[in-house]
Structures are given as structure tokens and as C-alpha cells.
Amino acid sequence: GQNIDQPTEMTATEGAIVQINCTYQTSGFNGLFWYQQHAGEAPTFLSYNVLDGLEEKGRFSSFLSRSKGYSYLLLKELQMKDSASYLCAVRPYSGNTPLVFGKGTRLSVIA
Amino acid sequence: DVKVTQSSRYLVKRTGEKVFLECVQDMDHENMFWYRQDPGLGLRLIYFSYDVKMKEKGDIPEGYSVSREKKERFSLILESASTNQTSMYLCASRGGYPYEQYFGPGTRLTVT
Numbered sequence: 001g002q003n004i005d006q007p008t009e010m011t012a013t014e015g016a017i018v019q020i021n022c023t024y025q026t027s028g029f030n031g032l033f034w035y036q037q038h039a040g041e042a043p044t045f046l047s048y049n050v051l052d053g054l055e056e057k058g059r060f061s062s063f064l065s066r067s068k069g070y071s072y073l074l075l076k077e078l079q080m081k082d083s084a085s086y087l088c089a090v091r092p093y094s095g096n097t098p099l100v101f102g103k104g105t106r107l108s109v110i111a
Numbered sequence: 112d113v114k115v116t117q118s119s120r121y122l123v124k125r126t127g128e129k130v131f132l133e134c135v136q137d138m139d140h141e142n143m144f145w146y147r148q149d150p151g152l153g154l155r156l157i158y159f160s161y162d163v164k165m166k167e168k169g170d171i172p173e174g175y176s177v178s179r180e181k182k183e184r185f186s187l188i189l190e191s192a193s194t195n196q197t198s199m200y201l202c203a204s205r206g207g208y209p210y211e212q213y214f215g216p217g218t219r220l221t222v223t
Contacts, residue, residue: 041217042201043154045212091210096142096161102153
């Protein structure tokens, strides 16, 4: 089976740093994705990790540890517009197989 | 720029009606997907297609069918809509490396 766990909700203050964790137990591993989804809108791609380590992209960074089945998304200098759901997804196999999504973490940024 | 479009943003149908949701992508992607998204349940895969005329069941295919006659178009069909199919429906497509999925804007379907 495939299982991806994320916290359901988080709250953080504008200007702060927040870390959203994701743990996965999947039958295989060919990459991990993070998506951002604002309320009522479609998910948009944020980052991709396939090797261990940190990938940085502006205010957003994503970390992967394959041996621990663990990833996190780090958001720095939080802004109100970062209030959204953040979805963790794993590609378990190579080839034409779908991503497996977690249920998402709803982040609220407060003043 | 990558583009996935869906035929309607909002749709209201009656119980028992046949419903067609259309999705078109302009990226020449081979893989296309249909999900539904409900509060507390996350994204659930209904069907996917990895090539024209090919389809595979996802996690919750019951009550749905799909059609892919052309590479750019993937249709989701509700044969006889029921109230428990009220949901947000999201279409996605996927190309090559790094294999991220691009989502359409979604269709919020209400079945009364």
C-alpha cells in the first residue's frame, strides 16, 4: 500500500519561518513533489526532490531523506499570500504511474 | 506556457443525468489524470490514461467512465449522476522529466 502523512493544519506568523513535514511509506520511490493550492484553485507545482538533500528555490526550500521516508517544505519570510494548502506527493514507480498525494496541510499565516 | 483547460468552472446537474467533463491540454503530454477533491479526503484518483484510447482505473472508478480519443483531450463521464458525486473535479496532465503534473482550474460539480 501507499501512505503519505502530513499535519492537517498549521498556523504561523507573517515574516516567520515554517516547516511542513511529510512522511511516506510507499512500495517504491522515484521522486517527491510539493504543490501549493490556494482555496478554490488548482494545485501548482513548487518543488521536486529525487536525491537526498536540500533544494532551494527563493523563499521555499524542500528537503528529502530517502532512508527515513521523510521530507519537509520550508517557507521563509512568510507572507499573507502563503496561506494555502501544501500537498506532498510521491511517484512510487518509474514509467506511466500516477503520483500518490497526501491529504495536504492547510497553512494559515496571521499578522 | 503550460496549459490545461476544463470545460466548466461550475456545473449544476440533477440526479440521474449523464454528465460530461472535458479536459484539454496543449503540451502534447501522453499522461492525463482525473481526480476528485473533497474536504478531509484530499485528492483521489478516478482514472488515468497513458496514451490515446488507453485508460486505467484509479482508486475510486465506480460510477465514472472516461474517454480519450485524441491525445490532447481526456473526458470524464458520470453515467448517472448521484448526490455523492458532488465534488471538485481536477484534471491533470504530465510530460517528461521531472514528471510533475499540471492541473486544470477544476470543475465544481453540484448534483441536486
